[in-house]
Amino acid sequence: MTAIIDYKAGNLTSVKLAFAALGAETVVTSDPKVIAAADRVVFPGVGAAKSAMENLRALGLVEPVKEAAATKPFLGICLGMQILFDHSEEDGGVDCLGIIPGHVRRFPTVPGFKVPEIGWNGVTGNGERVTGNVSPERSEPRKRSLEGWEWGTVTKEFYFVHSYYAEIVPETAGVTEYAGVKFTAMVKKGRLWACQFHPEKSGRIGLELLKEWLSC
């Protein structure tokens, strides 16, 4: 059973429907016991980092989320990825969960780039990480189960909606560029995966990614 954590940070319908389309059983929950008993945990979220952190504390979910991220397949989505980091600039600065070392910042104001970034942007695999710390130049591009997506060589578009971005860190597995900034589109740390984009709204490619996570 896959638990989708409900901490009053946005609508979970699309996430639930995407897993249903893959035949995966899910339960939407804010109960620490259900999260502890789940085989896999999805941590979605849209909205503001500060209220998300307040909700997590109020619901007693900070430790259960950290525990799940450390011990079982875990998938953060959008705000659910950002608050895995140490700190976000949002709302004057918010300390987040600190599961991934690094910072979340607001896109700079650049003529021609609207904020939030809304739409399909390319994600390029950070080959160095996903091919096992071999530099992309020297490694054979490793074919992933995503059809035709060789991390580090091919760019695929996913659907983004965000005003803040996470900096590139050693755990960065996918990189995207907007408003002159290269940022973390995806992190992978063992079975802890998280993405800034919305795989549940990224068509067939997004479903492929969810399917891959379901077998990690």
Added chain:
Amino acid sequence: MLTKRVIPCLDVRNGRVTKGVKFKNNVDLGDPVEMAVSYSDGGADELVFYDITASAERRPIDIGMVEAVAKAIRIPFAVGGGISSVEDMERVILAGAEKISVNSLAVRNPDIIADGAKAFGAQCIVLGMDPVKSGKTASGYEITTRGFREFTGMDAVEWAKRAVDLGAGEIVVNSVDADGTREGFELDITRLIAEAVDVPVVASGGAGKPEHLVTVFREAKADAAIVAGMIHSGDYTISEIKAAMHAAGIPTRMSW
């Protein structure tokens, strides 16, 4: 690079997709869910549904249709028409829509934009506007409502700015003059709005050939464009439109 979005628009009347010219002479095109799947599989970046009779008849939107679409496709979609309160918005969002489009309602009650943005985030609230060329307002474009039936005296550019201040996350500029003509988007009003606000602007009304999309992206600074008749009729596929955009050097999502 962020790609320019191609968004098929499906006008729904009594549970069926229809297409008319300037809201008249509607013909039946098919089932909304089947068409949503077909366009999604065909490369649409997003979809928009307008429950056109709901707004005119002042009745609530068909939630069953929204749920069925959400189940069937995995790309974002917006829903408009027949929304009269934050509670209506919530029903549509919980049914699985990504965005809600408000148009006539926001003109009558601008606070709905702020209330919706506060409840669901600005990215969920789309302001749809139907400007028409007019000598009565400063920008030369006046806002109409209720399916072009009523003139408001409001200036289109001022209204766009105010809506963004209130919390609208995106603006769909549907030119009354170009709507249904398939002779190209109205570039001037699209550009005026795109330059006046810092949220994405979606060009709407008049798409008839792939080159029309190339032009509106190149010359009018649109972030996305709505297509309807040109694909509903079978004259063009989304794939053909996107190939033309790609060939013209416009950032386009080419694999799906």
